[in-house]
Amino acid sequence: MNLNTLFARIALLLTLTLLSTSAFAQQWYHVELVVFERFSGANAEHWPVMNNIRSGSLSPQMANNQIQPARVETLAGVSQRLQNSSNYRVHYHKAWQQPMLSKGSARSIQINSDNGLIEGALKLYRVNYLHADIDLWFKENGSSVTNWGAASPDGVDLGGPRNPHLSQIRRIRSKELNYFDHPRVAAILQLTPVAAPASAVSETPESYSLPETSQASEGQ
Numbered sequence: 001m002n003l004n005t006l007f008a009r010i011a012l013l014l015t016l017t018l019l020s021t022s023a024f025a026q027q028w029y030h031v032e033l034v035v036f037e038r039f040s041g042a043n044a045e046h047w048p049v050m051n052n053i054r055s056g057s058l059s060p061q062m063a064n065n066q067i068q069p070a071r072v073e074t075l076a077g078v079s080q081r082l083q084n085s086s087n088y089r090v091h092y093h094k095a096w097q098q099p100m101l102s103k104g105s106a107r108s109i110q111i112n113s114d115n116g117l118i119e120g121a122l123k124l125y126r127v128n129y130l131h132a133d134i135d136l137w138f139k140e141n142g143s144s145v146t147n148w149g150a151a152s153p154d155g156v157d158l159g160g161p162r163n164p165h166l167s168q169i170r171r172i173r174s175k176e177l178n179y180f181d182h183p184r185v186a187a188i189l190q191l192t193p194v195a196a197p198a199s200a201v202s203e204t205p206e207s208y209s210l211p212e213t214s215q216a217s218e219g220q
Contacts, residue, residue, distance in 0.1 A: 026099035028200075029174065029191040032075045033111070035092035035118050035136060035166075036082050037185055044141045047162040047184070054135045056108035056121035060096035066107060068197045070095035075190060078177070091138075091185075092118045097197055100126045111136060118185075120166075130191065132172045138164040138185035 058067045073079075073095045082088040092113040100106075106125035111118060120136035141161045164184035172178040172189065180187040 026101055028097055028099050028194050028196045029124075030070055030074070030095065030097050030194045031124065032070070032073060032095040032190045033092065033122060034075055034079050034082070034090060034188045035111070035113070035185065036187070037089045037091060037117075037138065037140075038183065039087055039089070040183055042183055044162045047141075047164050049160045050137055050139070050163045050165070051160045053119055053137055054108070054121045056110035056123070058098075058107050058109045060094045060109065063199060065200045066098060066101075067109070068097040068200050070097050074192070075188065078188060091115060097194060098124065099196070100124065100130065103127050103131070108133075122189075124191070129171050130174060131169065132178065132180075132189060133169045134166060134180055134187060134189070136166045136185065136187065138166070140164065140184075 060067070061069055063069060073093065075093070075095075079090050079093045083090045092111065094111075096109070098109075103125040106123055108121040108123040111120050111122055113119070117139050118136055119139060120134075122135075123133040125131055125133075139161075141163050143161055164182060166180060166182045166185050166187060168180050172191065174191045174193060176190070178189045178191075180189065
């Protein structure tokens, strides 16, 4: 094996090691999301057409080196107070743990309520500061509600169901309640720094062995 081949193998080993351990090197967070309905007099004509719902490739129930289920829910009191109020109704409350990666490396988490009314995705990432990209639909209207035809003069489809759409991208702070406001559906998000879960760290990357020095000298 010549030196060029040896150096290429060393470079490959270093690249694979960096890629496989990148999530472990990041700060992990306990993430908790509460999505709730706000009762109001607005009707479906005020909402956009629900012609596309964003999805995520991760779910809070998964267990890998990018996401882990959480054993506790720190916002249980907040969720219960909302539920006890006559002005709100909680549709989604989940907690999980994940590392905070860059915007390009982060993957979206699929958000689906048990009652089927909340659907969308949440993407959390770091660009100097923590950011949240939340995109949720409140599917209260199952059929088309519109006074127009199937398409506008610009060719935009207007014939689908019109539903409240909570879509925001903004900087957030850890250890605080981050509130995402909307006239019909709102969300509370909290991130708390935690140690990397042992179950995630235990997923050690695949090892690669380098050739012995004697082997590297063969053929030179």
